[in-house]
Amino acid sequence: MIPPSFGYSAPRTLPEALQLMVQHGDAAKILAGGHSLLPMMKLRFAEPGHLIDINRIPELKGIREENGLIKIGAMTTENELIDSVLLQQKVPLLPEAARLIADPQVRNRGTIGGDIAHGDPGNDHPAISIALDATFILTGPRGQRNVAAANFFLGTYMTDMQSDEILTSIHVKPFSTNKTGSAYCKLKRKTGDFATAGAAVVLEISAGVVSLARIALTNVAPTALNAKAAAAALVGKPLTDASIKAAVDAAMAICDPAEDLRGDIEYKTAMAGEMTKRAIRLAASRCK
């Protein structure tokens, strides 16, 4: 399968990339890792007139800690997330989750920014970003703006990002190591498959009481879901079987999955509940 013809530019700087987007207007499409876009182009689901390949822009890569934030360049690959000692220590949810995405070759190409900006509810980073309360930095001709992960995903393949903007960076607060625990539980049929259902959980437990909880779900609705009521069911009390059940019921109540070969609506909803339960238990076991 060969994609339809298109023009191609590989700018070396962000201003150059933004300029090319203005120049090519509606025909332009950003090429990140290409593992969603190129398959869609082969199938003619996407037919951009001009690809702007941002793989050669150094400022979009790398992971660093600055002013109390972990800043992840949008073009950081999944394997770079897995290998990052900084993330393993300060945001362990990201390397853990990245290991569950695709396979080694695809993780060499697929990027955190591409996974987010694509807006596919089957992608894993949307729910993970919501659970991390991440901030997305979007850069466009009018400058930079910050959008909270929880407000970014509007619908399937629809996000708050404008057509002339580039997702340049993802900012995450480091975990407070003495009380934060996290987990990502993903049910999939095989390596490389999208989730049948997935749940990302971040918990803080202080003196035996859950002081903070964030829960987000993958691939059980037109977008990643911020399961606020589920999280609220845990906060302000010790973690018990009853509070976990209340959270699971609240998570299942907001599921709106599409039936496909991974399962019907009832099954996917039940699995979202199961993944939520497992992720809460695992996250709690990691709160010291």
Place this chain on the structure above:
Amino acid sequence: MSKQIVTMTINGKKVEKAVEPRTLLIHFLREEMVLTGAHIGCETSHCGACTVDVDGKSIKSCTHLAVQCDGSEVLTVEGLADKGVLHAVQEAFYQEHGLQCGFCTPGMLVRAYRFLQDTPDPTEEQIRMGMAGNLCRCTGYQNIVKAVQSAAKKLKAQTKESVAA
């Protein structure tokens, strides 16, 4: 669309070609360079038969544009053997029956080569995780795991020999 000039090093040889931006790396390698070792399997980045090495990283060449390789070092299965002597990974797949029909083998070999560069002393679990992007419909994987284990031993012995020499 107009063609663009790309320069890359493939299996140690420098090449310069004009390519259409839409040309996938796998088509460039097979049809322009007549390196037909890497295979076209699923064309959807699942099966790994098209795996090649670009700048020291395994990638699926069905989901990569040739123009993206401008300035890159590319290694295909044709570049593994040295003057007719099989690479340790190739020898191990052959000795341990790590293949039957052979369709997945070029991708398996190039992936196993890079995996062992990155992980010279792997556990079985690491091998299964590291080779998870390559599908084989014949062997049931057991002999592929054995082949990678055997290749790891051979490579370690070679390193020792070269250090001793």
